Amino acid sequence: MRASRNNSSAYVWQPGQGPDASALERLRERAPMPGQPMGEAWFMGDERHMFTTLMHEDPQQWPRSELSSALYELSSGPVAFGPMREWNLWFPYLLPRALELVGRFRANAFEDRRLYSMLVTATFVHCPDPEQVSPGLRRDLLDTLGRAMLAPSHWSACGLAGDAFCSPVQRLPGVHPGDSLYPADAFSASCTLIAKYLQPELIGDWLTSALAIDDPYWRAGWVAWLAGAAPMLLDGAYPDALPLKDEHSIVWEGSHLLQAPSALVVPGLAPASFLGSGSRHALVSALRKQLNRERLQRWDARLAEAGAQRSDFDYFVLEYRNAARFVLGRYRLD
Template sequence: MQRLRALTRVPKQPMGEAWFMGETRRMYPALMHDDPSRWPRDELDSALYELASGPVAFGPLREWSLWFAFLLPRALELLGRSDAAAFDDSRLLSGLITATFVHYPDGERLPANLRQDLLDTLGRAMFAPSLWNASGMQKNAFCSPWQRGTRHGDMLDPSDAFSASCILIATYLDPERLAHWLDSVMRIADPFWRAGWVVWLAGAAPVLIDGAYPSALDSGGFHLADWLNAHLLDAPSKPIVPDVLPAAFVDAERRQLLQASLRRNLDRRRLQQWGADLRQAGAPRGEAFEYVLWQYDSAAEAVAERYRLD
């Protein structure tokens, strides 16, 4: 965080919006403070959308590049503030990750130290010690995939911060470390975390298996894996090089490594055991937990089929 912060100072001019049709362009002067606690949260959210959508639609501008590099490490400091709602933190991390993908689309070409700093900040945000206890993730953690008391009752919703963080790691982590990452994921004993991760695997299959861009992720199905502003991350409408198709969002080598490692460490029997653990952990919730169980069972079957597990 300190290294990323030290790279930038407050820009001399306020950032401006990307989309405007009148003579007056909306500016964001309230963000011209080095102390992020002084930023209005609605302005920050709006600015992150402009930072992500502007380069996609109009191409890169130095203004947006400077402002993104300035906002990123300081906005991360806002996560976990006691006065912030979990929903706000989830949207903030999701918006930051979307903008990161826009401004740094090719992790392989980033300086290794910058890529590692992004992984150690953005990628580890949902593993802050304050979000976990001895039994697993805190129920009120902003990135928890278990949502209680929705219109369906309880539900597994690994969209937004959970999904964006996992996709970031799958995209930026050194290929030789992907197997270790998957192993560490599956060692987390929290049954709600594991269930959410299985639902995420099912929902993220278009990106992790087919090479689709995040804009293809389903935002209204049973296995949610989309996140804030992910619709902006779409395949280029035209090949950059004539007669060459645009690259997949997650390159073929990474997808093959992820799938091979997953097949070595996860099988139908283990998925069934995780389902039994989930039923036992959720038993006190009674009927409110039925939708969670159905989600998990359907996701486990989809994961076994899509990832060709034994």
């Protein structure tokens, strides 16, 4: 097996640098196809559905509905019933192969958002403690699943493609007739993945690179994500505590499954946190060094300029300004 990239080397986000091919190959090599099909976690009666269609060696032949159902089952099953060997075998097998399906067909942005988000949820369920993940595997997850948003097919000289599965610009029926600033789903899942698995000492450079990407809609998405992620980043909340319907919602497919472990309250013992204290401190500390009112105002002007010719764009700018105002106060950036 080829050696993985140095786990402690700098980690940055750069458009065009998507999932690393060598890291994907290592993930595939670590997990050959299990000998038996995976079964569902939730069923009534004597007959348990088995995901036999996923035994096909070509992932493009997997029915999307079967793949989505299997990912939900191997994520919700361990939460409700504890680990099972078949789920532990099928998760690492499906991960790299399903990831290669994301973004393959641009018309499936909605399905890709769901698929990617469920892959992130499954990773959190099966690898809940980053410190217990081997350094090589941890870096390979960051270099593959963590870079899906940066794949060349989602970017152009103008910035993030409008139909990219990870775009924070979405049409939300029943909310507003125009575009909404909505970093939930894939965008949020991806940012949360890095915040959890990247070593604290590398978070500052990653944040610098992410905020330096010169795209007004991407930056607006980041500000909205920071607003919605405040309970996780500042208070240590678990994703299941994030509000589903909120001005700054950042929930993603399956995030409700990620719950704080049940435990007796012990006086003097800090409650469990989804993101490690070192990671939270590093991210917030870096944020306070890099983001301030002046920079947010520059982004505001650039966003308004970019959308000047678009109809119904005032609502989008208003959402950005509300998020920016919230972030300034909640993170004490001034």
